[in-house]
Structures are given as structure tokens and as C-alpha cells.
Amino acid sequence: MSNNLQQYAIGVDIGGTNTKYGIVNHRGDISHSGRMSTSEFLTAEAFVAALYSAILPAIDAVGVENIKGIGVGAPNANYFTGSIEHAPNLNWKGIVPFARLISERFHLPCSITNDANAAAVGEMMYGAAKGMKDFIVITLGTGVGSGIVTSGHLIYGHDGFAGELGHTVVRHGGRQHWSTEIYGSLEAYASATGIAITAREMIAGADKQSLLKQYPLEEIDSKAVYECAMKGDEIAKEVYRFTGQILGEALANFVMFSSPEAIILFGGVTKAGNLIMDPVREHMEKNLLAVFRNKVMLTFSELKEADAAILGASALVWEIKR
Amino acid sequence: MSNNLQQYAIGVDIGGTNTKYGIVNHRGDISHSGRMSTSEFLTAEAFVAALYSAILPAIDAVGVENIKGIGVGAPNANYFTGSIEHAPNLNWKGIVPFARLISERFHLPCSITNDANAAAVGEMMYGAAKGMKDFIVITLGTGVGSGIVTSGHLIYGHDGFAGELGHTVVRHGGRQHWSTEIYGSLEAYASATGIAITAREMIAGADKQSLLKQYPLEEIDSKAVYECAMKGDEIAKEVYRFTGQILGEALANFVMFSSPEAIILFGGVTKAGNLIMDPVREHMEKNLLAVFRNKVMLTFSELKEADAAILGASALVWEIKR
The missing domain is CATH 3.30.420.40 (ATPase, nucleotide binding domain)
Structure with missing residues (x-):
């Protein structure tokens, strides 16, 4: 360079x-x-x-x-x-x-x-992974994408398509993805789309009061969940806890694959801050082999979106x- | 070189x-x-x-x-x-x-x-991956190990401990591992130890006749399962189908990580041949994103053990x- x-x-x-x-x-x-x-x-x-x-x-x-x-x-x-x-x-x-x-x-x-x-x-080059040679970026937007760097190089795989971590299965027999038709993939839960589905499911089954009930069910999207969570709504916060748990479980699997120094979360879903980061960290650590515990830096992107x-x-x- | x-x-x-x-x-x-x-x-x-x-x-x-x-x-x-x-x-x-x-x-x-x-x-250097730059070896013995090669180099991760695929979780909330205490990890099912546990569970709940019933329950090991399966025992063959399904699901996740040209299975468990390879292939393909389907070569090691x-x-x- x-x-x-x-x-x-x-x-x-x-x-x-x-x-x-x-x-x-x-x-x-x-x-x-x-x-x-x-x-x-x-x-x-x-x-x-x-x-x-x-x-x-x-x-x-x-x-x-x-x-x-x-x-x-x-x-x-x-x-x-x-x-x-x-x-x-x-x-x-x-x-x-x-x-x-x-x-x-x-x-x-x-x-x-x-x-x-x-x-x-x-x-x-410019952000949270400056100087690192082994890290994973997870993009949490409409979908869930990933970029995996080992020894300073992106993993492309034999055909250029490596790094589709959003499509790995984290819940066997779980929620079917609207487009890939795979059951229980990370993207089905941790994308903005998945968060909206989780919120609608939780509201449909909830007796509790919730600000989310102000919305027609089909109009609940990840933005509504974010806004209600920021106002302290319990169900909206529970949506992030559930999402963070599943994402944390998935990250544990990724750590056992490439043993990164850091995992960097990027994209719209990260606006929720600690509401999502806390359960992510808890459930990642809980599913790690001892040799990996308390070693992986988990952080948000430092680049302006x-x-x-x-x-x-x-x-x-x-x-x-x- | x-x-x-x-x-x-x-x-x-x-x-x-x-x-x-x-x-x-x-x-x-x-x-x-x-x-x-x-x-x-x-x-x-x-x-x-x-x-x-x-x-x-x-x-x-x-x-x-x-x-x-x-x-x-x-x-x-x-x-x-x-x-x-x-x-x-x-x-x-x-x-x-x-x-x-x-x-x-x-x-x-x-x-x-x-x-x-x-x-x-x-x-x-010498075996089934000669000339390949992107592949994964899964060792199926007492435990489940892995070696991951991308762009011609082993992935070591930032600390040298990468490639612990046997400890990735493939069944959320599933069987607890006897030593790591993680729930539902690949090794809990696809190792020789895991196969023995599966066989004991299946025999304990089975009305059907089985050659495995000749053994005291605690003496059923992966060797007994292999021998009974080779004699055509239905429950022993079912143990391999179940093991192969779980392994296949796990391999699909690994493919979406590093998009290897091939996955090579190695070790004692592979003696079962197509009894395990057929369900592995079926369930790997079933869980892959379309872009990866029918592209990954799945094979046994070519090295003499x-x-x-x-x-x-x-x-x-x-x-x-x-």
C-alpha cells in the first residue's frame, strides 16, 4: 500500500x-x-x-x-x-x-x-478495525451482511461469495426467511425486517399495554420499535433483548470459526445502542468455548453512516x- | 515452497x-x-x-x-x-x-x-485438497475438530485458536456437551462420543428389535453402532441418519462463512461411508443459500489414516x- x-x-x-x-x-x-x-x-x-x-x-x-x-x-x-x-x-x-x-x-x-x-x-482502513488483521463486520440493515477479515485479507472463498453470515442458521426449525426460504437464519431475526416481524408477533400475543399497539399491526416496522423502545416501552425493549440474544448466539459461532480480535456491528439496527449490545454480549459470551471468553472486542462501527x-x-x- | x-x-x-x-x-x-x-x-x-x-x-x-x-x-x-x-x-x-x-x-x-x-x-499437500486454496477439513473422532484453509492459508485467527467448528452450536438448547457445557454443539452429536449417546437414547426409547439391544446400555459405543449398522440394523442406521443430518446442517453454516471448494471429512466416524455421507449431503444442500447449492465438493479424506x-x-x- x-x-x-x-x-x-x-x-x-x-x-x-x-x-x-x-x-x-x-x-x-x-x-x-x-x-x-x-x-x-x-x-x-x-x-x-x-x-x-x-x-x-x-x-x-x-x-x-x-x-x-x-x-x-x-x-x-x-x-x-x-x-x-x-x-x-x-x-x-x-x-x-x-x-x-x-x-x-x-x-x-x-x-x-x-x-x-x-x-x-x-x-x-479508517474505522474501528484500524490496525487489526482479524475481525468481522456485521451489517444490520434491511438484511444482515458480513465481511470477514483474517490475516489482513477479506475472505472471498473459492468463488467470491464467502461471508454470507446472515444466512447461517441459528435456530434449527425456526422462522422461515421470506425470500431464501431457509428456516431459522440469522437474517430472519436480526435484520430490520426480522425485528419488525418479532415485534408484530410479540404484540399479537401480548396482554400488556404497549406503545406499539398504537400502530396497525402491519405498519409496525423497525423504526416504530426503535422509537417506542426509546420512550421506555417494555415490549419494544423485549424485541431488542430477543434480537440481541439470537445475534449473540450467532456471533459465538462466528468466533469459533475465525477467532477474530473484534466484531464490529454496523447499520441502522445499531442505533438501539446498549438495548441490543447488552444481550448480544451476554449471549455471545455464554456460548463461547472457554479459550475465547472475554477476549473478543464487540463494538459499533466508528464510521459516520x-x-x-x-x-x-x-x-x-x-x-x-x- | x-x-x-x-x-x-x-x-x-x-x-x-x-x-x-x-x-x-x-x-x-x-x-x-x-x-x-x-x-x-x-x-x-x-x-x-x-x-x-x-x-x-x-x-x-x-x-x-x-x-x-x-x-x-x-x-x-x-x-x-x-x-x-x-x-x-x-x-x-x-x-x-x-x-x-x-x-x-x-x-x-x-x-x-x-x-x-x-x-x-x-x-x-498430499490428499484430497491437492491444488485447492479454499477448503475445510472436519475431523470426526472422539471429538470434532476442523482446519479451515482460505486463499491457500490456514485460518489461525488473532490468537492461533481459530477453527473450533466442533463447538459451534447447531441445535439451540440441544444436548449439553459433557465437558464444555455448551448446549447443542456439533461435537455433542457428530463425535464418536455423541454417536454413542444418540444410540443409547434411541435404544432406550425404542420398541423395535435391534442388534444394539444385545449390549448393556452403557457399553454401546460408536464401534458397536458401526458394526450393527453394517449388519443392516435399522436403529443403528437411524443413528447415522440423525448424525448426518446435524452434521449437514452445520456444514451449510460453514459454507456460508468461507465458501470452500470442498469439505473433506476425516477420521473414524467416516468409516460408515454413505450411511453418513448421504444425509450429510442432503441436509447441507437443503440449508444452503441458492448461490452455494451443488457447488461444494463433499468427500472423504484420501490419506491413509x-x-x-x-x-x-x-x-x-x-x-x-x-
């Missing part, structure tokens, strides 16, 4: 609705950031052309000769092939050779990976493929 | 009762092999002195200048520290600086790791630490 502070990387974070981008230096300072629509472009080619037009003034401002490359975080992106493959939330169907499209348009090298892997690289995606994507440019 | 066929490595496999050793070339040919007692030596120092006397004639035969080093597979061995730490089945208590003792006595470099990691390196431990230990010598 070069430490030339006059070198820059472009970070692009592609979401289903919007795309954010920025130019980042080695310290993680973002300049020239912006956003544009993803969903209004029916083809990846049209999107890349528009992205190029949007970023070009910024490239000219820092000088193209000072830009080392472009890193892209995108759903279903494969680091090995450079393709976005069958992304359900994007208009571009099938297998899109996205890194090649970017490289050809920008005349710059391009690396792509999924959002959770990008988050892990971002934490390693607004910046994290761009930082993580840009950090791919500094990451050297082994 | 050098491919000089005139170079040799010494492989030492330390078990609780006996120790096996041999001199191995790059092709995996074992010469000058032997065995000695482990348990009769009350200190590691006395053991190492005896091991030196036992191997010395072989070292002289091939020439000490042709030996690159000594690899040791031992219970609770830590690759990073070179120590054997609190091994419950060895006489040498506490933290024993074993690699240093070996190096000082033999005047040769020494690497140590646990038996399952040694098995994984052995498979990569008598040689595997020595080969795996010796292979550590060729493995370059990164």
Missing part, C-alpha cells in the same frame, strides 16, 4: 434507489462527494455513462493522474469476476460485467465487491489482491 | 497415549517411521529427549543437512506461540513451550499446530508462515 497523500481513490456505493460517490485520500477525507439515482437507469451502460458525467468535474479538479482507481460497493457484486450477478434490487438483470464497464469508460482500474465486504475494508459506504468502496482501491 | 526432492521434513503426531513419527519427502513418501509412548513421560523435557534418541538414527540415515525442519501435530498446540496450552489429555500441564524444546534439542526449526489443522495441511497424522504434521514444515 502506498501512503502517498496526493493519491486519491474514487468510492462508489450503489444502492437499489440511489448511488453515492466521492473522492477519498489515504486519510479517509472525502472530497467532491455527490449522489445520483440508480433506479432511473434501465441499463448498466446508461448508468455508467451518467456516473462518468457526474464525477468528471471532480476528476478534473484533482487531476486524473492522481487517481489510483475506482472502488465500487454494490449488491451481489463479485470481487473475482468484477460482475454484478442477478441483483434482485437493481434494474440490470443477469450478469453485468460492471468493473469492465467502469474501467472502459473511466480509463481507470476498478474493483467491486458487495456492500458488507466494502464496509469491512473501510473499517480496516453517511460516509461509510463511500469510504469502504474507495478503500478497495488500496487493498491489494493477493 | 521448494520442490527439492532431496529435502525432508520430520512429522510428529502426538496423541494422549502414543506418538508417531516419520521422515517425509515432498511427494509425501514416509520413510523411517516409528512410534513411542507419550503417556509414560511425566515431563515434556523427558519426552523430547526420548523422541530425539528415537529419531536420531533416521536423521543420520538421510543426513541432517537434508532435513528442513520438524512439524508437530498435538492437542491444544498453538501455532503462533509454539506452545502446547493446558492439554487435558497430556501429562504436561500448563503452558509448555514445546516448539522451543524441540528446536533446542534437534537444532532444527519446529512448527506446531493442533491435529485438525495438521490434517488440513496434509490434505492440501495411519499415515495422515505424520504427513499432516510434516507438511507444516513446507507451509510458509505469512
